[in-house]
Amino acid sequence: MHPALRERCALPVDLYEKALSWYFDSEEFNCWLKKDRTWHLRCPGGPGSGKTTLAALASDFLSRRFESKPDVAVASVFVVADVDDSGEDAAAFVESVLASLCRQFRRDTGANACAADEIYRAYVAACERGDRFSRRIKLLRKALYARLLSLDQAFLIVDDFDRCGDAIEIFFEDEFARLRRHGLKIFVTSRIVFQRTEHNAWCDTVDADEEPCPSRGISVYWKCKKCYLNGVDDDYVICEQCMLRGEGCKTCGPGSELYEPYSYLELDLSIDQDIATDFTCWSLEAEHGDLGLDTDNDNKPPLSALGRVLVNRGGPQVIQDLVESIANDAMNNLTFAKLRLDTIRAAQSIDTVLRVGDRLPANRIAMFSAAIKRIAAQPQPQSRLGLTAISAAANHFNGKSFRELERELQRVVPRSGGDHGSRHYTVQEVLKAAGGFLMLDNSTDQVVAPYHESFFLYVMEKYDELLVWTHGDLRYAMPPRSKTMAQLGAQNHVKRAPKGRGAAARRDFKGVAPRVPLDLSNKMKLRRQGTSIF
Numbered sequence: 001m002h003p004a005l006r007e008r009c010a011l012p013v014d015l016y017e018k019a020l021s022w023y024f025d026s027e028e029f030n031c032w033l034k035k036d037r038t039w040h041l042r043c044p045g046g047p048g049s050g051k052t053t054l055a056a057l058a059s060d061f062l063s064r065r066f067e068s069k070p071d072v073a074v075a076s077v078f079v080v081a082d083v084d085d086s087g088e089d090a091a092a093f094v095e096s097v098l099a100s101l102c103r104q105f106r107r108d109t110g111a112n113a114c115a116a117d118e119i120y121r122a123y124v125a126a127c128e129r130g131d132r133f134s135r136r137i138k139l140l141r142k143a144l145y146a147r148l149l150s151l152d153q154a155f156l157i158v159d160d161f162d163r164c165g166d167a168i169e170i171f172f173e174d175e176f177a178r179l180r181r182h183g184l185k186i187f188v189t190s191r192i193v194f195q196r197t198e199h200n201a202w203c204d205t206v207d208a209d210e211e212p213c214p215s216r217g218i219s220v221y222w223k224c225k226k227c228y229l230n231g232v233d234d235d236y237v238i239c240e241q242c243m244l245r246g247e248g249c250k251t252c253g254p255g256s257e258l259y260e261p262y263s264y265l266e267l268d269l270s271i272d273q274d275i276a277t278d279f280t281c282w283s284l285e286a287e288h289g290d291l292g293l294d295t296d297n298d299n300k301p302p303l304s305a306l307g308r309v310l311v312n313r314g315g316p317q318v319i320q321d322l323v324e325s326i327a328n329d330a331m332n333n334l335t336f337a338k339l340r341l342d343t344i345r346a347a348q349s350i351d352t353v354l355r356v357g358d359r360l361p362a363n364r365i366a367m368f369s370a371a372i373k374r375i376a377a378q379p380q381p382q383s384r385l386g387l388t389a390i391s392a393a394a395n396h397f398n399g400k401s402f403r404e405l406e407r408e409l410q411r412v413v414p415r416s417g418g419d420h421g422s423r424h425y426t427v428q429e430v431l432k433a434a435g436g437f438l439m440l441d442n443s444t445d446q447v448v449a450p451y452h453e454s455f456f457l458y459v460m461e462k463y464d465e466l467l468v469w470t471h472g473d474l475r476y477a478m479p480p481r482s483k484t485m486a487q488l489g490a491q492n493h494v495k496r497a498p499k500g501r502g503a504a505a506r507r508d509f510k511g512v513a514p515r516v517p518l519d520l521s522n523k524m525k526l527r528r529q530g531t532s533i534f
Helices: 018-025 027-033 051-065 087-104 111-129 133-149 166-181 225-229 240-244 273-288 305-314 316-330 334-344 350-354 362-376 382-393 402-412 427-433 453-460 465-476 481-491 503-509
Strands: 040-044 072-079 153-159 184-190 216-218 221-224 264-266 438-440 447-450
Touching: 018 027, 018 051, 018 273, 027 040, 027 184, 051 072, 051 153, 051 184, 072 087, 087 111, 087 133, 087 166, 111 133, 133 166, 166 184, 221 225, 221 240, 273 305, 273 316, 273 334, 305 316, 305 350, 316 334, 316 350, 334 362, 362 382, 362 453, 362 465, 382 402, 382 427, 382 438, 382 447, 382 465, 402 427, 402 447, 402 465, 427 438, 427 447, 447 453
Parallel strands: 040 184, 040 264, 072 153, 153 184
Antiparallel strands: 438 447
């Protein structure tokens, strides 16, 4: 097996499953489970958001759900290292993935299973003869298609798909489309979005009293296939529940043939304030004992040194303030709550626990510095592209439009298009080069911004020498001042995020408009996207 590939991933010992289990209750996931649904489900999330843990949980969830059905199979692929497109290593990785799927989907009975075994034996013989990669991969694909024909349902979990090189990604995107037509249901996690555009569908049906359906902001929906094929310019949307009740197209009436106008859906892995608070309470009591937070942990240890300080000298209000501070620090990513919990583990005073210094904590600096080194270690021009994109976009808390960012990138990392002039960068290749540390909103402006407040501060306060040098390249490549004066007036009204991490900075920070508003009454912050299947 290729060293960058694993078939299983162990769950962390400190897993707080409730932080991720909401995903399996979502409409998107439960519709994806249904046998007649053929679209892919994609789960984008920033570094440290829990994607790999979610993928492992999804594999366990599906295995338990279908353990009594021998004709249903679940396979999983975890990409644990970056895989570039150079030479035979890329071909070896592709071969290893396909061979793994053939093994995981193997069944012992049925004519199709026997045919698949025969093709797989031909592949083994080809390996022993030293046949070309192309021949071996062709045999594996045929064996995999035969395996799927022997199954009633098949599920594939792919984690960290974006760690593959561009050519490998393109190959598997094409292969996934073929496997989808053979009935394979695919769930993919990634640090970057596959495609992000403004999307906010709502159901257009009305009941007998002419009252409109209350479904708003939905991602699972249906349209009339006959109207589409006849070229009817109509955007009539029917939600999942109305479809199940038998609602039809307003033009063709009940019984009209409906279809889902997308080949994939995206459901972001994100958490809201309630989940962050629950996780913080559970983690504090799991490590420091009963702090009066009423968590469902039945195995709380005796009070630690910090636990005694909080209970005896702090009291309920101080403990609640600490919980709120840590939950706010998470900002939709539990890794930052964990880092804060690690920082206060050995604290012995209330002031030490609640203090927010002027510098980022050492563990955050170490995490970001390691990430920048990985980005810099990419082959060129991806390395310079990623560092330049971070220097240009992560230096602004509210981010900047991709059009503006792309202009800056072309000045520093120009992309030659031969006789046709320069070629534009795509959003996806810029986000991928940045290693997931830049995020994209779902607005028409396609705003690119730092994925977390702490990373914004890390870039803005110049903790990393590589980024300082890259930022200098950006300044050197700026157009003359006379060409930028006209833009200054339009920028003056933008609120500035704080410099530093003191109390005053945190107060100012609340005045910055959030990039994506959260509905705290909802356990999920979702951003979804679909594409046409025609």
